[in-house]
Amino acid sequence: MLTTVPYTRDLVLVGGGHAHALVLKSWGMDPLLGARLTVINPGPMAPYTGMLPGYVAGHYKRNEIEIDLVRLCRHAGARLIFDKVDGIDRGKQELILEGRGPVAYDVASFDVGLTSKMDLPGLTEYGTGAKPLDAYAAKWHKFLHQVSQGELAPSVAVIGGGFSGCELAMAMAFAMRSIGVKPSVTLIESSSYISGGGNTQRKILAAMESLDIRVKTGVKVSEICLDRVILEGQAPVMAAFCVSAMGGVAHDWIAQTDLPQKKGFIEINGQLGVCGDEGLFAVGDCAVMAHAARPKAGVFAVRAAPILHYNMRATLTGGRRKTWYPQKNYLKLISLGGQSAIAEKFGFSLKTKFMWRWK
Known part of the structure; x- marks a missing residue:
């Protein structure tokens, strides 16, 4: 006989950025019983920004550079709300949305990029x-x-x-x-x-x-x-x-909240948690690490995803968090219009068609 485990905790992902997309993929393979997962994003798709120049040049179609959040949420058993978050009430643990009532959270994460x-x-x-x-x-x-x-x-x-x-x-x-x-x-x-x-x-x-x-x-x-x-x-x-x-610059609504921030970017600690708030996380371009500032680059969101997933689960279950140590040097890939690219790391660079496919 099938039984349904009641939801006792709410995990909310705000934004469909690279890190959240990877969290959804991992969650679908190992969901946490009793935790309801919700994603809030303005639309059903989220762009993969690394492929934007290839799309502009005409090498890709629009659907080839987008992350299908509907499909990912179905895989993860998550509900998907099409709306924008424009505020937060940390006392009530509620996210304020533009087009509907607030959404409650026990743990929430922001991955909304910049503008x-x-x-x-x-x-x-x-x-x-x-x-x-x-x-x-x-x-x-x-x-x-x-x-x-x-x-x-x-x-x-x-x-x-x-x-x-x-x-x-x-x-x-x-x-x-x-x-x-x-x-x-x-x-x-x-x-x-x-x-x-x-x-x-x-x-x-x-x-x-x-x-x-x-x-x-x-x-x-x-x-x-x-x-x-x-x-x-x-x-x-x-x-x-x-x-x-x-x-890019931070979204205006973040500056209007009481979240700890630097120039509108959410300030986080080494566990990707929002400084001073055990129930909140932030990752990607919308966040800034208080102890180890890094450039705005998609590679950091991708590398942070496993730690974010682990630490959110740890917070929901009372476990111990891991610390993330972001790399100081990372591979930069610069596309050159046609199907070739330059790779740069440690001051060295290489131009090949293979680098374009890698990007």
Whole structure:
């Protein structure tokens, strides 16, 4: 005779980021009796950001770069709520949602990523941020279609010379070449150099030069207009499409809570727990480690997932938590528009097609 174990504890995962996706996979293989698992995410899919440049370049379809949360939740026996969390009542142990009543938790974890910095004048009206994916993807594909129809000039400006900005510049140049037009792509960076060590920089610059991408360093943007980017002390850059890759910022709602934080990012300890709160965890780009700050990179969320899973179960069962020791050096993979990529670690870099498949 089958019996049902009543739920006595609630574990809630806020966001469908990389770490939470891996937790769902592990939970489905070894569920905790008596614990109800809930996932809260705005939609049924979550993007795998490492594949974004390949999607922009046209190498992948949209469904190939997304994590199917419905399928994962079914595997894990979890309920999935389509909504956004915009607050928390830690006294009542409740998460405040935009579109429905609060959700109670015994243990909760945040893996909500970050959003684009949109503080440049005109960027909201005439440009887009690289994140969130939905907004950027919709505007990019509309622009690409208009370019293919001869309705808009194939001119693009990318603001930000980090790895993500370089990747997107090359991906968009490759995509426009693939539809038979000659693109005009300009990368604008306020510092005197783009990201990467000397050898990596040279490889990236060579790859961008092969795609006829102009690189402007040591230049500040003052305003985004309908068809151009206004620079301080230089001639404007003509651009029918402008994307900002200046780096991400924390979600506004986090700053409005009483969660311990640094610049809007949730402060966590070595066990991935929110500082000062035994029932809360945070992981990925929305979190910052109080004792070992690391760059915002997906590799850390992936590596943290097993520890997060273990420690949340330990908290639910009264067990002992493990400490996570994130690596100081990690492999960086930079896609180059086509199906090749550069790998960088310990100051050394290598360019091969195999690295693109690995990414």
